[in-house]
Amino acid sequence: MATGSAPPDALLSLDPETLARESRAVINLIAGYYRDVEKYPVKSDAVPGCLRTLLPDAAPENGEPMDLILEHVRRHIVPGLTHWQSPNFFAYYPVNASAAGFAGEMLSAGLNIVPFSWVASPAATELENVVVDWMGKLIGLPASFLFSGGGGGVLQGSTCEAVVCTLAAARDRALRRLGGHEAITRLVVYASDQSHSTFQKGARIVGIPSSNFRVIRTWAASTYGVTAESVREAVEADVASGLVPMYVCATVGTTGVGAVDPVRDLGELARRHGIWLHVDAAYAGGAMICPEFQDYMDGAELADSVSMNPHKWFLTNMDCCCLWVASPDVLTSALSSNPEYLNNISQERAAAGPAAVDYKDWQIALSRPFRAIKLWVVLRPYGAAGMRAYIRRHVEMAKWFEQALQADERFEVAAPRKFSLVCFRLRPRYDEGDEAVEELNRKLLVAINASGRAFMTHFVVDNKFVIRMAVGGAMTEMRHVRDAWELVREKAKEIGHVPNDSAGHY
């Protein structure tokens, strides 16, 4: 190219006509996928390396047509997926999708702005301020977590990120009180043996010595919620040996069995000792839109932060985690940065006034997608009433499954059901040792999943291997739950779990 000549228009990658045509083709593919998703084996049986044999070993030198690419998605990619949106997906905690969630995600991807500061996209930040307040009100959070009440919220990608941010805020608050960074080796974090592993990982990331992470034992007697009494004992022992309790987590809806920690009791303990209390309601937070579940969050006004994932059980496509804090300043003083390359906007920022939020200071990353538009688009067409009905339907389906188990003496419900997760196992027969029971339940789970007709996962609680049936898929109806129950019974029979005697005794 000669000096000064214009570069050729080699690639007009955002030509609106092409965008409209290709996007329609993608939408048709996705709609077809949802039409057929029930027919696919839920859990993929792909083997490592399977795509290497099907795809070229380098990216194409010359462009390829979208039709061909989408054909390869159908032929090579879809068959190797585990189908999280299948109505027969009962594993982990399902993640939700919806027409509105998809529309919101399209708007986010299509507008493709980066609202890291107020100035970088004012309406996106303003919408996020509004939508986190909407969400907080819907799930019954105390006003102190809303922007309108002096707190505030942010939309992050995952609970794991949100937890790291709260740990950093709690650490800095404690270190300020203790007068210097050297005290970091004295800070202690408390979680239960049912808390998500992210707390341990997060504590490590923010520099808490791993020997200062306390895992408090839970028991069947407290339905696997931690008791404030056992946390108190650990806290007092630490204080007596010169350590500084810094952070405690209360989970509402634990990952393994859906247990609930006593938020108020932990909050009172936390307040007495100046400990940061985080409420993790990643999954069950969605259920808090129903008044009948809101008691599980009783005492939330004593917490410093609360998080939940609309992408789990609130019809919002991946990813979306709401994090609220009672004192935004404590969070932002731990996370803010003001590099020179952002200074060109600082005057406009100053003109925007103190109420303008810079979300870069509320999270780890600088760049961030426009999640607020997605959640806003989800909340409007379904409304609070629609969302309540959605949640209650799942809970009722789980209740039905639980009752079916209780009526069949081969099975036992292994932990009390509070929301839409049912944990169960084949009951030991009178001559059966722990290992034999575990082996039998493992076999049952393998047989269920190998059938391709459902996908469930397991947990180990009180040394018992239990199967988790997590109802929560957007496409799951009663007939799928009934089919899952039939499948469980059929496979239990096939693996030979029969009564000890002809009278049917166990």
Ligand SMILES: Cc1ncc(COP(=O)(O)O)c(C=O)c1O
């Ligand atoms: C109670 C709880 N906390 C945290 C997480 C982690 O959430 P994320 O994947 O958004 O980081 C989960 C995931 O299932 C969870 O159940």
